[in-house]
Structures are given as structure tokens and as C-alpha cells.
Amino acid sequence: MQVISQLNNLRISPRKVRLVARVIKGLDAIAAKYQLDYIIKRSSKPISRLLDSALANAHNNFGLARENLFIKDIVVNEGPKLKRFRPKGFGMTSPLEKKTSKIKIILDEKIPGLKAKPMSKKEVPAEAMEPAIEVKSEQMVKTQADKKPEIRKEIGKKGGTLGRIGGLGKKFFRRKAI
Numbered sequence: 001m002q003v004i005s006q007l008n009n010l011r012i013s014p015r016k017v018r019l020v021a022r023v024i025k026g027l028d029a030i031a032a033k034y035q036l037d038y039i040i041k042r043s044s045k046p047i048s049r050l051l052d053s054a055l056a057n058a059h060n061n062f063g064l065a066r067e068n069l070f071i072k073d074i075v076v077n078e079g080p081k082l083k084r085f086r087p088k089g090f091g092m093t094s095p096l097e098k099k100t101s102k103i104k105i106i107l108d109e110k111i112p113g114l115k116a117k118p119m120s121k122k123e124v125p126a127e128a129m130e131p132a133i134e135v136k137s138e139q140m141v142k143t144q145a146d147k148k149p150e151i152r153k154e155i156g157k158k159g160g161t162l163g164r165i166g167g168l169g170k171k172f173f174r175r176k177a178i
């Protein structure tokens with residue numbers, strides 16, 4: 001069974017998105033997710049989020065196992081262009097096209113018909129149902145109170161470059177320019 005997810009109007013040019021898309025095409029879905037975490041391109045994060053969405057759709061809507069999915073195809077098309085103008089010399093302008101992308105991921109099963117195991121309420125551990133409560137012992141409270149920073153009560157001269165001149169510097173830099 002194929003699972004399709006689509007991202008519209010991504011504000012990165014399609015040519016730059018295709019660089020990342022070619023790397024993960026044909027990979028196992030989980031391996032592609034790890035691969036996207038280490039690619040240093042701006043388009044890797046939106047593609048990673050789209051892949052997460054496709055995996056969640058496959059698991060929740062169709063009951064497919066995430067380990068059994070691979071990226072069958074990833075298509076990057078051109079979206080609508082934002083048309084702007086940049087001023088040039090002698091009163092002229094030149095057009096700018098800010099390009100957008102449409103990304104479509106198609107996931108497919110490696111072994112057809114393999115379903116994910118549904119988790120019943122009996123299989124869920126009791127620790128996951130109850131929130132963890134931390135209890136601080138008296139010793140921990142005492143050690144935290146002992147670690148307060150010391151407050152220095154020494155009063156002395158402030159050593160600055162303006163202080164050495166004897167107040168003349170303060171008066172000089174306080175004047176207004178005429």
C-alpha cells in the first residue's frame with residue numbers, strides 16, 4: 001500500500017530541494033530520517049518533517065509498521081513564484097522571481113501486508129501512565145542552600161581609565177558638542 005504526503009509552497013527553490021531529495025530516494029524510511037538529520041542544507045528540515053508526517057499517516061491511518069516502509073519516490077515540483085522588482089541604475093528596475101517548491105513523498109511497503117502491532121492498554125507499562133513525582137530529601141535541600149554564592153562586602157576604588165585622571169575625564173566626556 002502506498003502512502004502519499006505533500007508539502008506545498010515551501011519558500012526554497014526547487015533546484016536546491018532536489019539536491020536533498022535525490023540523496024534519500026529509495027532509502028528505508030527510518031534510515032532516510034537519520035540521513036536528513038546530518039545533511040547541512042536548509043531544505044533538509046522541511047523534508048524531514050514531511051517524512052515524519054508520512055510515517056505518522058501510514059501508522060495511524062493504515063496501521064502499517066514504520067520499519068517496513070521505504071521511500072518509493074520523492075517528487076519536487078515548482079510552486080507559484082513571487083514576483084518582485086529590484087531598483088537598478090538610471091531609474092530602471094529588474095524583475096526578481098522568488099521561487100517556491102511543492103514536495104511529494106510516496107512511501108511503500110517492503111513486505112506487502114505487514115501490519116504494525118496494536119498496543120492494548122494491558123501492554124502499556126504502569127510507569128508510563130503515572131507521572132513521575134520527585135521527592136527532595138532534607139540533605140538535598142541543605143546542599144542547595146549551602147551552594148549560594150558569596151556576597152562581597154568590600155568597598156574600594158573603581159579602577160577605570162577615567163578615574164585615574166581625577167574627575168577631569170568625567171567632566172570632559174559629559175560636555176555637549178557645539
